[in-house]
Amino acid sequence: MAEKENNEQNVEPFDQEKGNRTAFERVQLARHPERPYTLDLVERLFEDFQEVHGDRRFAEDPAIVCGFARFHGLPVAIVGHQKGRDTKQRKIRNFGMPKPEGYRKALRVMKLAEKFGRPVFSFIDTPGAYPGIDAEERGQAEAIAFNLREMVKLRVPVIVTVIGEGGSGGALAIGVGDQVLMLENAIYSVISPEGCAAILWKDAQQADRAADSLRLTAEDLLRLNLIDATVEEPDGGAHKGHDETAQLLDVVLSQRLAEAVSQTAGFRMRRRYERLREYGRWGVAPSSARDE
């Protein structure tokens, strides 16, 4: 059937070894309990962070943090998933799994950034949007969908960094931007490797196999043309040095922000659409078969 793949050019073959780490080792690093979370990076990358709360509709959601700060002197807005470090914090942060109010808060703050002409930095680190009764009742799907559409239209620069787990729609809901970066050991996937293994082989224990199949590493995403760059981590992973991780990220964020700021809003929005428009690899059915 598929004779030619019309949008697939110069795709390098996938390589199972990926810089001496398996995909599942990356998954474990992305979930490492000592990995820097959003607020760990915010305090190292920004000055004068002022957190703001609430979606003005229903509640405050601690699984997403939002606020204003300065980045090398420039006022910016920040949104990001937040995981908890200890048992108590994990519960408060709901393991970094937002409810609809978290996504609505994030969009509220991004719209404020747009109103005042300030760039947005988004940090992604979530196992996924919270799958619970209350979240469904209040429109989890609508909250995610609405963010996707509205982020496309933001007139200010939006720089997204996946710092840990990019868990499906719950990650993407704050992940549409002009630049999408991934830390070297971060992952981004349509489903967790455990969930995938449970469906494919009825066995969550085969998550390592599923992790390979899903092509969820930063290198994979770059190869699939779904992100703009990967960002180096300290030897052994980001958990080995929060300061060093922030320094390495700072260099890339500064450069990408400078580039985005130098462009007009119209140019950025066109490019943002064109980037999204290219996402995907499909085939074209042979024309001979179509004439029969």
Next chain:
Amino acid sequence: MPWFRKKRPQFENVPAEERRVKTEGIFVKCLECDAALFKPDLEESLQVCQNCGYHFRLDAHTRLSFLYDDGAYEELDEEVISVDPLEFVDSKPYPDRLKQAQDVSGLPEAVVNARGRVGGHLVYAAAMDMLFIGGSMGSAVGEKVTRLIERAINDRAAVIIFAASGGARMQEGALSLMQMAKISAALAQLDEARLPFISVLTDPTTGGVTASFAMLGDVIIAEPKALIGFAGPRVIEQTIRQKLPKDFQRSEFLLEHGMIDAIVDRREMRDYIIKLLNFMMNPDLNRAPETEMSMKASK
């Protein structure tokens, strides 16, 4: 002529719960109330049980034929098909799954794009088909739906999408996930162009399809008792460790919680949509999007 054969679906390989109306036999058993339904009567009532109102699942082409004036439409973009970009490792190779899905559904891909008239209005409609890998959204589905929306923007037409999907297609990994953003971006442009998008949710609509275009309709309509949600019921039950109530995530539940505009019986759906289009298709407003903000500001 369309290149892909259009014969009616074969059901041999389909699990029982996926089965729709059997093509042989005079009577069909209702899946809800067990009533024996006379086939010609069931066809007359658009595959809705005359006894209890149960809506049988529809294939994509039947769905579109119920929408368009005289049941007539032109199929578009059928040359866009799935490939195996990840060389996905699975118990069964993805290309084999695709082949099987094509055989079972009689369709080249999980969504069918169409152009035609609805109540005289030019409408680009898409219908998803559960028989094609659970109506899942991969790159080809994302590309087709995006093309549909872009065509509507070009021709100043309306978009109607009948969702029926288990969500993003796992076998294309993050490529499938990103289709959510891609389609939403196209819908942002449709929105700016002040053109209508009517989203019709049918049983079932879950996952990445719900969390993107399905919930972005200017008006969102559901068929009665359709399962609609972000997370699947099984995932939620595992998370909260308790059984869910029977009506949870059904159309009636979403209506009660303010998430959809209306529940519409399939037999009234076409008339309902025509009235919406009469309201939404306003030629006086069909002008270029960039004029909107500047005109308001300068007045």
